[in-house]
Amino acid sequence: MNRLATERESLWLYLHFSQLALEAQQLEAGIAGLLDTRGQKLELCSYDAVQAGLEPGMAIATAFSICPEVELFHPNPERVQQQLEALALWAGSFSAQVVLYPPEGLLLEVASMLDYFGGLNNLWQQMEQRLKRLGFQVRYATGHTPLAARLLARAGRSLVIEGRASHRQVLQMLPLSQLELPAKQQDQLRGMGLLRLEQLHALPRDAISSRFGVKLLDYLDRLEGRRPDPQVLFEPPPIFQQFHEFSREIEHSLALLFPLRRILEALAGYLQRRELLAQQLILTLVERDGGHQQHDIGHASGSADDETWLELCKLRLEQVKLQQPILALQVEVERFKTSQQQSYDLFDSQRHAEDPMDLLSRLQVRLGEAAVQPVTLCADHRPEQSWQLKQHPQKAVDNATMPLPKGRPGWLLKSPQRISQHQLPPHIELKTGPERISSGWWDAQQVRRDYYIARWADGRHGWLFRDAQGGWYLHGWFG
Amino acid sequence: MATETGSLHKLLHKGEVWRGRQAAEQLRHRCLSSGFPQLDALLPGQGWQASQLVELLYSDEGSGELGVLLPLLAELSQQERWVLWVDPPHIPYAPALLGAGVNLDRVQVVRSNSRRDRLWCLEQSLKSGCCSAVLGWLPAGQEKAIRRLQVAAVEGDCRGFLFRHSRCQSQHSAAPCRLLLEPHPEGVTVSALKRRGGWPLPPRLIPVSPVVSQTAEPDAGPARLTLVGTST
Amino acid sequence: MQYAELHCISNFSFLRGASHPDELVKRAHELGYQALAITDECSVAGVVRAWEARRDLPLKLIVGAEFYLDDHCLVLLAPDRQAYAALCALISTCRRRCEKGQYELRWDDLAEGVGGCLLLFRPANSPASDTENALACGKRLKAWFPQRCWWLLERLLENGDDGRFQQQIRQSRMLGIPPVCGNDVHMHHPDRQRLQDVLTAIRLRTSVQRAGFALAANAERHLRSFRKLQHLYPDELLQETAAIAERCHFDLSELRYEYPAELVPEGSSAKQHLLGLVMAGQKVRYPDGTPEQVQRQIDYELKVIGEMQYEHYFLTIHDIVRFARAQQILCQGRGSAANSVVCYCLHITEVDPLKVNLLFERFISKERNEPPDIDVDFEHERREEVIQYIYRQYGRERAGLAATVISYRAKSAVRDVGKALGMDESYLTWLLSRLDRRDHENPWLAQLATMGGDEPAPIYQQFVALVAEILDFPRHLSQHVGGFVISAGPLSELVPVENAAMKDRTVIQWNKDDLEALGLLKVDVLSLGMLTAIRKTLDLLSEQTGKPVRLQDIPREDPAVYAMLSQADSIGVFQVESRAQMSMLPRLKPQRYYDLVIEVAIVRPGPIQGDMVHPYLRRRDGIEAVDYPSEAVKEVLERTLGVPIFQEQVIKLAMVAAGFTGGEADQLRRAMAAWRRTGYIRQYQQKLVDGMLERGYELDFAQRICRQIEGFGEYGFPESHAASFALLVYISAWLKCHHPAAFCCSLLNSQPMGFYTPAQLIQDAQRHGVTVLPVDLNASGWDHSLEPRSPVDTLPEDQYRSLRLGLRLIKGLSKRGAEALIEARPATGYQSVSQARQRCRLSRSDWDALAAAGAMNSISEHRYQARWELLADTPWLELDSDPVAAIHDDPIRLAAPDEQSDLEEDFRNTGVSLGRHPLALMREQGVLPRCLKAEQLTECRHGQLVHVAGLVTNRQRPGTASGVTFVTLEDESGQINLVVWQATAKAQRRALLAANILQVSGVLEREGEVIHVVAGRLQDISFQWDALKVKSRDFR
Known part of the structure; x- marks a missing residue:
């Protein structure tokens, strides 16, 4: 909670990013739709999708039959929240007091910024310009109370005005359906033909409270400024870190610029709000096989300007030739400079020697990311598929409950080794078997084998199999 | 495992176990039973000592080199710290490890790029204090390095196991404990070439064969082993 | 070599077995097996099909079932009729304990030895510590099944298989239980492994990629060749299978089924009793004496019935029909029974067979030796009374509904197989949306194959092949709509009985084809809304x-x-x-x-x-x-x-x-x-x-x-x-023709039924001159009713009543609330909202529903006012206080809703509006330029270009005219029939699929009295309605 300046007449600006749930996932404009949580109907449609004849509420099958090339996304609330927070950082350029209204709204206190920007119109002009560059669809409105700004924006009023009286006048025509009332109460109001705020005003307060309860009156009072309405301000985190996972793979490095621009805009807002300059930006690209590419991009004197940083990133990315498609990108800034020219590094301190994860990172730094990996078990009958170096979330199994195959060797050969005819019995004595493994028809690695445990003449035990063609192979040693 | 150590304490208490010059020092370290009484008898302190580098010498994989260690690894992997495998010659096979009771969450496999990296890696891990055991595969002629590794193992309170070819047995080694493994129809024979706090001992047979349970069954008649056609 | 496979499940062990019963039978025969046991899990649902497939083959079919109990597998085989009855009873017991689809076997169930069933015991495949448990179980089973218990050894070449094999042999020797081999067969041929894996994934609601060790490690659960069997098992074990098969004599053809005998009075025979009933019926049907031709037919029919010994069957159905008639429940036999004069005389059917050219042979024929099929329709709202009568009369033990096997069809197959192969659900939805299952030229499976592109990915090819393979695989048993089996003894000795999804219903494990194949009689108790x-x-x-x-x-x-x-x-x-x-x-x-x-x-x-x-x-x-x-x-x-x-x-x-x-x-x-x-x-x-x-x-x-x-x-x-x-x-047409108000009223009171919505039925009645009055809390009953018309009306005498809509039309109004409202209604009617609320304490939602439907308009001007007054916090008065004193005038008067809002609320809250049609409103507002009304189309000539508009009431693509969509539009004057050709539909898909109000330009075609419009341009003008609303609200 925060107390707010009361001398000045308060003024708020609300930004409603109506398509954020979709745009947060969309890489670029196109025919796209967001599915509902059950994955059966369209919840949101991009501008292009509406042009193509799609509309929210449509069933998937209908959507596809009207427009087969539509790109559909499942809801990803986490991603939307991230994006909203990024926008809150961005909004730091315009106001020191930003309030998050998840999932898709931002409230900015602007009364105290008017002097700085030279009036509301100037402020709005600058903001509108920056909003355009971001490329999000936005509805906006000012309000003399937080609630007024929010409701007017959501109602699509595109309003930038000052003054309590003028706002109150606009509110008169506000449809009651825009009020965030319980669905039941909405129905009741509609059911009496009460459609606009002015109609409610025409009724006696006690007639309203006896029918709809005191809560509704309270709500109306907050809306119109007759009651205070304290807000919880958004607090930017100590370091700047933005992670953006793409909904599809990126194959050209320059295609990263679009999402990057949004992140850098957020960075600019972040820096401005905290009165900092960024000196080094770490750009990490996550590749399809899980590997990372890291690019450290520095600015010797430090900068808070998004255009500068975008230019630097662009220069770097032009040199990058992607070996693999990119799944996600992360931008991180750990080194800042205050405007007072003091350099500091958040993570300059001594590492904690006893943290087991630190050892692994140290090894990875020297040997490469892929050089250190855990061994995991996979539920698959095929011997070469039943283990894995990396943790693979899809196939990871609960070791405790899974039936384990018995009689498996401690060593598995990286690839089965052909055994020539003359090595076979009697040189090799089959001890147990056959265990027939025939599985994996669904991918390209189908296996049809008979496995045996056998003893070699020197007393060692090996694991070997015969394939469907009758060839013999060694596949492991009982070490 | 708990009862093994329990009985060890009992034995020590009764004074039935020979104690050498360094008995006092040994007692400072906890020993963990190997899971095989025959092997424990070979090891000073009746088990694998802490903070110690052990050399396991054998000619080819399949000589019981994992079998003798698995019970220990199973125990150690219950701790918070890592069990690190540095450049194993084959894939440590998860089903077998798990079957032996090893907690895979604590196991990490490291692949180094060069011999230098490998030694660096072994040393770092041993002395980091983050590992309960470090397993490494080293070629011949690393005597100087082995000394450093032993120091690292003590520093990091870590059990180190170096797997080397049996032909290295004639070379000098700074490892306090050197064991020679040789395959045997019933398992593996282990000879202690060198052990701190004891004399070398004659080979002992350790039953680590994968098919023991089969042959031990009386009355079953000869196992019917036939090749079954892959057709129907 | 002699071999009998004694442990084999079919796809009637749902989502486990991967072969149809007939495939298993045929394969077993090809391989030269002496016998095959079908042992589905706690079920005999698949045995009839296997039995039919075996009919002409020299293969013995053994009926059995497998059960899992504490992870042990128990296979029971029925050597004779008595054992079979016990097996069915056991299955029934296990099934009745659980919800639909589940079962639970308990050790105690086996203590009596299950009526002589043979038992194969395969202990759980668990760690050695459970050896003792296996031995204990074995010992117990041996005592319960003396000389009838075997230790089942199955070598499936799985992990640890050979060690276990030796151990099991040792254990069986220790207990002196003879060992026998089996192969836990899940499929007739190893090629079904793919499907088997897919079924497993479906069952576990996962994909094959993720199913892991839940899948079988190999394809060994199939019917194996002699060569392979000999490799795997010692001769003694193989011979033992043949010896066990030798002990099994039971054949499904032994099932004779006896109809309840209690319907025959003491001292009379079934034959005499039936004859007496028919003669009594003749007197009613032919009051002037039975024509000679009819008498000859009756004699002939009775003779055939007698020879086939079907008397009890006819008596049973007669009894059910008699009950219905006594309860004033309309019923009528349909189907081939209408070929019989006997059925006519017993009042089972209403059609005089001699008036139509019917064949008694179609009904019963000696050559066919197949039971007659009598379907009787009852009033749909009262069929449950008949069903409960049957349960009451014959007892739950003796009456059960036939099953319906729900099998994989295009949609379910694509969905389930796709999911099992890890495909995305929205992708599958998309595939399905593009399949045209009515296209006979290009069957949907072929269409599906082409949707994978020119070079389909391997997984897609497998997908198509597996979809084809899984088609017709049973998924679960459901209840037949009304096919009853009634028996003289406990039904569960004939066929297992299990719980249906519906409470208080039990179903048997066989469907109607199975019953027919076995020659068992059933009676179909069906429901018909029109009755x-x-x-x-x-x-x-x-x-x-x-x-x-x-x-x-x-x-x-x-x-x-x-x-x-x-x-x-x-x-x-x-x-x-x-x-x-x-x-x-x-x-x-x-x-x-x-x-x-x-x-x-x-x-x-x-x-x-x-x-x-x-x-x-x-x-x-x-x-x-x-x-x-x-x-x-x-x-x-x-x-x-x-x-x-x-x-x-x-x-x-x-x-x-x-x-x-x-x-x-x-x-x-x-x-x-x-x-x-x-x-x-x-x-x-x-x-x-x-x-x-x-x-x-x-x-x-x-x-x-x-x-x-x-x-x-x-x-x-x-x-x-x-x-x-x-x-x-004919009857319904006559009623409509002469009593349109009464007929419409009854149709409305019988909803849901028929082809049309209440709104359409009411409009039709209005077009036929019926006055329809709105639902009103002071005038309506729960049902729709007829009211005397006002004297000024001058319609014919038999149509002198008007139709008053009933409270049942109001969405969200509880029946109890409506009854309370009527109960407390003063003779003069309720006078005001507050008075109504004092007299009658309904729930808030009931009051809201009444207000929303406009049912309170007679006491409160309009809906808005009614709701406003309902929300007033009127204190409840004591019952004895003077209600009039409590009525105070609420000074606030809200504005009345406009016509359009009223109309929308009518539709939303009752589904029916008696006001003007939306299209009339739109026409008045001038948003439908040049559009003709439905009634004006009759004056147009063939081939004329016309513009029409209407609410879309129906879109259908009949299977017969592929590519054509029929759309029905409705305006204020009637229906307009649209024909939309495929090309038109494709080009204007969105309007066609999504519009609520459609404007169409097209060519009028007429063939005699039939008029339709072949659509050219389709325009979704639904927005016009909303625009109208905005307009009317913002400019007042």
Whole structure:
């Protein structure tokens, strides 16, 4: 909670990013739709999708039959929240007091910024310009109370005005359906033909409270400024870190610029709000096989300007030739400079020697990311598929409950080794078997084998199999 | 495992176990039973000592080199710290490890790029204090390095196991404990070439064969082993 | 070598077994097995199919079942009838303990030895510590199954298999339980491994990629060759299987089924009793004495019934029908029973068989040796009374519903297989949306194959192959709509009984085909909404006239009725109210009862696809000459002018023209019913063509008959069935014709039923001059009712009542609330909202519903005011205080809703509006320029370009006219029928699929009385309605 300046007449600006749930996932404009949580109907449609004849509420099958090339996304609330927070950082350029209204709204206190920007119109002009560059669809409105700004924006009023009286006048025509009332109460109001705020005003307060309860009156009072309405301000985190996972793979490095621009805009807002300059930006690209590419991009004197940083990133990315498609990108800034020219590094301190994860990172730094990996078990009958170096979330199994195959060797050969005819019995004595493994028809690695445990003449035990063609192979040693 | 150590304490208490010059020092370290009484008898302190580098010498994989260690690894992997495998010659096979009771969450496999990296890696891990055991595969002629590794193992309170070819047995080694493994129809024979706090001992047979349970069954008649056609 | 597989599940162990029972039987025979046991998990649902497949093979079929208990596998085999009964009883017990689809076996269940069943025991595959447990179980089982217990050894070449094999042999020796081998068969051939894996994934709701060790490690659970068996098992074990098979004698053909005997009075025989009932019935049916021809037929029928010993069956059905009649529940037999005079006399059917050309042989024939099939329709709202009577009369132990096997069809197969292969659900939805399952040229499976692109990914190819493979695989048992099996003894000794999803229902594990194959009798207790509506109309008429009006009081062959039907004025009339029927009526112009029989049968996919409609009409109108290729054919086809329309005619044709024997013709009939599924019919078609050519018929004629048979596959209509239905067509048409208010009222009171919504039925009634009054808390009952009309009305006397809508129409109003409201209603009616609330304490939602429906308008001006007043926090007064004093005038008056809002609320809250039609409003606002009203279309000429608009009330794509979408629009003057060709539909998909209000420019086509508009341009003008709303609100 925060107390707010009361001398000045308060003024708020609300930004409603109506398509954020979709745009947060969309890489670029196109025919796209967001599915509902059950994955059966369209919840949101991009501008292009509406042009193509799609509309929210449509069933998937209908959507596809009207427009087969539509790109559909499942809801990803986490991603939307991230994006909203990024926008809150961005909004730091315009106001020191930003309030998050998840999932898709931002409230900015602007009364105290008017002097700085030279009036509301100037402020709005600058903001509108920056909003355009971001490329999000936005509805906006000012309000003399937080609630007024929010409701007017959501109602699509595109309003930038000052003054309590003028706002109150606009509110008169506000449809009651825009009020965030319980669905039941909405129905009741509609059911009496009460459609606009002015109609409610025409009724006696006690007639309203006896029918709809005191809560509704309270709500109306907050809306119109007759009651205070304290807000919880958004607090930017100590370091700047933005992670953006793409909904599809990126194959050209320059295609990263679009999402990057949004992140850098957020960075600019972040820096401005905290009165900092960024000196080094770490750009990490996550590749399809899980590997990372890291690019450290520095600015010797430090900068808070998004255009500068975008230019630097662009220069770097032009040199990058992607070996693999990119799944996600992360931008991180750990080194800042205050405007007072003091350099500091958040993570300059001594590492904690006893943290087991630190050892692994140290090894990875020297040997490469892929050089250190855990061994995991996979539920698959095929011997070469039943283990894995990396943790693979899809196939990871609960070791405790899974039936384990018995009689498996401690060593598995990286690839089965052909055994020539003359090595076979009697040189090799089959001890147990056959265990027939025939599985994996669904991918390209189908296996049809008979496995045996056998003893070699020197007393060692090996694991070997015969394939469907009758060839013999060694596949492991009982070490 | 708990009862093994329990009985060890009992034995020590009764004074039935020979104690050498360094008995006092040994007692400072906890020993963990190997899971095989025959092997424990070979090891000073009746088990694998802490903070110690052990050399396991054998000619080819399949000589019981994992079998003798698995019970220990199973125990150690219950701790918070890592069990690190540095450049194993084959894939440590998860089903077998798990079957032996090893907690895979604590196991990490490291692949180094060069011999230098490998030694660096072994040393770092041993002395980091983050590992309960470090397993490494080293070629011949690393005597100087082995000394450093032993120091690292003590520093990091870590059990180190170096797997080397049996032909290295004639070379000098700074490892306090050197064991020679040789395959045997019933398992593996282990000879202690060198052990701190004891004399070398004659080979002992350790039953680590994968098919023991089969042959031990009386009355079953000869196992019917036939090749079954892959057709129907 | 002798071998019998004793442990084998079919796909009736749902989502476990990967082969159909007949595939297993055939494969076992090919491999030279001596016997095969079908041992589905706690089920015998698949054995009848296996038994049928085995019919001509020298393979012994053993009936058994497997059970899992504490992870141990127990296989029970039935050596004789008594053991079989015990097995069925055990399965019933295990199933009845659990919810549908589950079972629970307990050790105690086995203590009595399950009536002599043989037991194979395979202990759980668990760690050695459980050896003791296995031994203990083995010991116990040996004691319970002396000399009938074996240790089941199965080598499936799995992990640790050989060690376990040795251990098991040792354990069995220790206990002295003889070992025998089996192969836990899940599929007839190892090629089914893929499908087996997919089934496992479906069962576990995962994908094959993620199913891991839940999948089998290999394909060894199949029927194995002798060579392989000999590799795997010692000879003694193999011989033991044959020895066990030798001990099993039970064959399903031994099942004889006895109908309840209690219906026969003491001292009388079933035969005598039936004769007595028939004679009593004759007196009613033929009050002037039974014609000699009829008497001869009755004697003949009774003789055949006697020879087949079906008396009890007829007595049972008679008993059910008698109960219904005593309870005033309308009922009527349909199906082949209508061929029987005996059924007519027993009041099971209402059609006098002699009035229609029916065949008793179609009903019962000695040659066919197949049980008669009697389906009886009851009023849909009261069928449950009949069902509960049956349970009461015969007891739950002796009465059960037949099962319906729910199998994989296109949609479920694509969905489940796709998911099992890890495909995205929205992708599957997309695939399904693009499949045209009605396209006969290009079957949907072929379409599916092409959707993978020119070079489909391997996984896609497997997907298509697996979808094809899984089709027709059973998924679960459901209950048949009304097929009852009633037995003399406990039913569970005949076939297992399990719980249905519906409470208080039990189903048996066999479906209707299985029962038929075994020659077991069942009676179909079906429900028909129209019977309810007819009975309610009769009740209203009785009330109105003060004397009972019965079905038989309705005059027959009334020309006014036929005149009405010939105008396609048939909304609400049974069967002939659909759009297709409506367009046929003016062409067929029915003049008599038999025309209705044809009308009912001809507008079916079968006759339409077989191209029978046009020849029939041409011949009827005298445009085409009626000729017959032979005298024999003439006899069969004469009554339908040489065009086969009924299923019976096709069968008869096969006999007289192609030389089919009675048995063959009957097989043809069965193949016809199932041809799409099995494709068996092709072999009969060839035989049919050959037979006809041989007998000198022309190829053209023969091929036409074949095509027609194919058409019959899709719901061909037997004449007897059509005859029963036609009777209801006539009766409902008569009621509509002469008592439109009462008829409409009853239809509304019988909802849901029929083809039309209440709104459409009401509009139709209004067009027929019925005054419809709104629902009103002071005037309406729960049901819709008739009210005397005001004296100023001058309509004919029998239509002197108007229709008052009932409270049941109000969405969200509870029946209890409505009853309380009526109960407390003062003689003068409620005077105000507050008075109503004082007298009657309804829940808030009930009050809201009443206000929303406009039912309080008579005391509160309009909905808005009613709601406002309802929300006033009026304190409850004591009952004895003066209510009038408590009524205070609320000074606040809210504005009334406009016409459009009223209309919307009417639709939203009652589904019906008595106000102006939305299209009338739109027309008045001038947003429908140049659009003609439906009624104006009759004045247009053929080929004229017209513009129309209307609410979209129906969109359908009938299977017969692939590519054409029929859309029905409704405006203030009536219905407009649109025809949308495929190309048009494709180009304007969005408007076609999504519009609520459609404006159409198109070409008018007329054929006689039938008018439709072939759509050219489609325009979704739904937004106009919303625009109207905004306009009317913002500019007041």
